[in-house]
Amino acid sequence: xxxxxxxxxxxxxxxxxxxxxxxxxxxxxxxxxxxxxxxxxxxxxxxxxxxxxxxxxxxxxxxxxxxxxxxxxxxxxxxxxxxxxxxxxxxxxxxxxxxxxxxxxxxxxxxxxxxxxxxxxxxxxxxxxxxxxxxxxxxxxxxxxxxxxxxxxxxxxxxxxxxxxxxxxxxxxxxxxxxxxxxxxxxxxxxxxxxxxxxxxxxxxxxxxxxxxxxxxxxxxxxxxxxxxxxxxxxxxxxxxxxxxxxxxxxxxxxxxxxxxxxxxxxxxxxxxxxxxxxxxxxxxxxxxxxxxxxxxxxxxxxxxxxxxxxxxxxxxxxxxxxxxxxxxxxxxxxxxxxxxxxxxxxxxxxxxxxxxxxxxxxxxxxxxxxxxx
Amino acid sequence: xxxxxxxxxxxxxxxxxxxxxxxxxxxxxxxxxxxxxxxxxxxxxxxxxxxxxxxxxxxxxxxxxxxxxxxxxxxxxxxxxxxxxxxxxxxxxxxxxxxxxxxxxxxxxxxxxxxxxxxxxxxxxxxxxxxxxxxxxxxxxxxxxxxxxxxxxxxxxxxxxxxxxxxxxxxxxxxxxxxxxxxxxxxxxxxxxxxxxxx
Numbered sequence: 001x002x003x004x005x006x007x008x009x010x011x012x013x014x015x016x017x018x019x020x021x022x023x024x025x026x027x028x029x030x031x032x033x034x035x036x037x038x039x040x041x042x043x044x045x046x047x048x049x050x051x052x053x054x055x056x057x058x059x060x061x062x063x064x065x066x067x068x069x070x071x072x073x074x075x076x077x078x079x080x081x082x083x084x085x086x087x088x089x090x091x092x093x094x095x096x097x098x099x100x101x102x103x104x105x106x107x108x109x110x111x112x113x114x115x116x117x118x119x120x121x122x123x124x125x126x127x128x129x130x131x132x133x134x135x136x137x138x139x140x141x142x143x144x145x146x147x148x149x150x151x152x153x154x155x156x157x158x159x160x161x162x163x164x165x166x167x168x169x170x171x172x173x174x175x176x177x178x179x180x181x182x183x184x185x186x187x188x189x190x191x192x193x194x195x196x197x198x199x200x201x202x203x204x205x206x207x208x209x210x211x212x213x214x215x216x217x218x219x220x221x222x223x224x225x226x227x228x229x230x231x232x233x234x235x236x237x238x239x240x241x242x243x244x245x246x247x248x249x250x251x252x253x254x255x256x257x258x259x260x261x262x263x264x265x266x267x268x269x270x271x272x273x274x275x276x277x278x279x280x281x282x283x284x285x286x287x288x289x290x291x292x293x294x295x296x297x298x299x300x301x302x303x304x305x306x307x308x309x310x311x312x313x314x315x316x317x318x319x320x321x322x323x324x325x326x327x328x329x330x331x332x333x334x335x336x337x338x339x340x341x342x343x344x345x346x347x348x349x350x351x352x353x354x355x356x357x358x359x360x361x362x363x364x365x366x367x368x369x370x371x372x373x374x
Numbered sequence: 375x376x377x378x379x380x381x382x383x384x385x386x387x388x389x390x391x392x393x394x395x396x397x398x399x400x401x402x403x404x405x406x407x408x409x410x411x412x413x414x415x416x417x418x419x420x421x422x423x424x425x426x427x428x429x430x431x432x433x434x435x436x437x438x439x440x441x442x443x444x445x446x447x448x449x450x451x452x453x454x455x456x457x458x459x460x461x462x463x464x465x466x467x468x469x470x471x472x473x474x475x476x477x478x479x480x481x482x483x484x485x486x487x488x489x490x491x492x493x494x495x496x497x498x499x500x501x502x503x504x505x506x507x508x509x510x511x512x513x514x515x516x517x518x519x520x521x522x523x524x525x526x527x528x529x530x531x532x533x534x535x536x537x538x539x540x541x542x543x544x545x546x547x548x549x550x551x552x553x554x555x556x557x558x559x560x561x562x563x564x565x566x567x568x569x570x571x572x573x
Contacts, residue, residue: 049508057517220430220453223482236453242380308449319434336434344484373508
């Protein structure tokens with residue numbers, strides 16, 4: 001720089017930006033306080049609890065069956081998986097046998113729920129990345145059909161309360177099967193359609209490639225599970241690692257990413273919906289006739305003891321840690337919420353990145369605030 | 375007992391732990407191993423590093439109030455070996471419980487320990503960011519403790535629950551948890567409670 005010329009400098013000082021609790025990119029009542037220097041994040045704090053309903057405390061006064069509706073309202077985008085996790089845990093605790101038909105019905109509904117939930121996750125993610133609403137509404141088209149199937153079977157679309165300890169609540173009505181067949185036949189085409197729209201889209205690639213990169217070691221050490229872990233290249237899926245229901249009899253693959261960025265997590269979800277379609281098709285072909293439920297006592301009293309039952313929910317390892325003292329209500333009812341625990345690395349990922357990148361990173365982790373707060 | 379299909383026998387883990395870290399193991403069980411609270415981080419780190427156990431991930435961490443003491447349960451898992459290990463520890467001080475933080479070994483303990491602190495009031499020494507998670511600073515008490523019953527009129531559940539019907543005493547759930555006669559002092563808002571403040 002030439003001597004004598006005044007050097008022009010601009011100074012910037014950090015400022016605090018508040019995002020949420022009501023904001024489209026926080027996917028619920030979730031609040032972020034972000035300290036920013038220009039466009040770069042210096043520090044971040046997440047504030048949760050707006051949806052805290054003290055489910056774990058309330059559950060200690062209700063019977064095991066009465067607690068099933070809580071699991072609908074924890075992860076309200078994947079109520080079937082929540083129901084299934086609790087029922088499996090209680091069945092193991094109390095030694096309840098489940099009829100084979102119920103196991104197949106559970107797989108069908110849990111996989112339908114996975115497709116619906118991933119459609120929502122991917123739709124809102126691309127919406128965050130700038131493809132405002134169009135792909136989201138495309139994906140809602142299929143989700144709508146799945147919710148119609150739920151409504152047909154158990155009368156509810158979101159808070160299904162369908163699984164029971166020892167089986168499922170209802171046999172699907174006769175019109176369910178042709179509608180399911182039709183959906184399963186058209187789903188692969190629809191998924192290809194999304195892939196065509198988005199996977200090679202230059203803007204989408206620019207927004208997601210190399211953004212929010214999580215290494216496999218960090219993902220494991222940070223207790224990440226589900227697509228957030230598989231996106232980093234770890235082939236870990238409880239449906240394979242610890243098969244429940246009839247997953248060990250069905251043929252499917254675990255898609256994994258390579259780079260661990262937002263794009264990989266998106267692709268893992270997209271690929272998983274294809275695998276779910278495969279699973280439903282097989283389950284439909286193999287499902288046996290028989291009862292859909294075993295009879296259990298109204299007030300089930302498991303022997304004193306404890307159990308940690310877990311399922312692969314669309315967001316990751318959904319665990320239920322139950323302690324029984326021999327009474328009809330659990331002594332301790334803990335939900336291991338993947339939405340909350342997958343956020344363990346959020347602050348580290350966000351610091352140093354521009355704000356729009358942090359928003360798509362949060363979108364790619366796929367949180368449901370009902371499950372974070374419980 | 376209903377152990378998970380991939381869960382390691384607590385006795386096997388206890389034997390290996392006792393050999394590596396003498397005096398760390400307090401009790402063993404078919405399903406879990408109980409570790410002395412001041413040695414918990416050593417035990418977790420050893421299980422994390424030992425190739426036979428390879429407990430790479432802290433899958434779940436939660437507390438249980440046993441009236442006179444707290445239990446903290448760690449569910450560890452190895453993704454490579456596909457096995458699960460359950461480690462427990464007991465905090466004897468029910469008034470001011472404190473435990474070393476597992477964050478030094480597992481980054482995934484960050485929010486799980488904050489949740490336990492928030493709802494059960496166990497302090498984790500060495501945790502980088504121990505604040506309340508769901509409730510706000512200044513919330514009186516820790517709701518998941520068994521002796522947490524009332525916040526004035528907002529008494530949760532017990533008294534209002536339809537099962538708590540005096541005409542059908544056999545339907546009372548967890549009778550031990552309910553005080554024999556309601557303490558009038560507990561019906562008043564505790565000091566510091568600002569539930570009705572419009573700030």
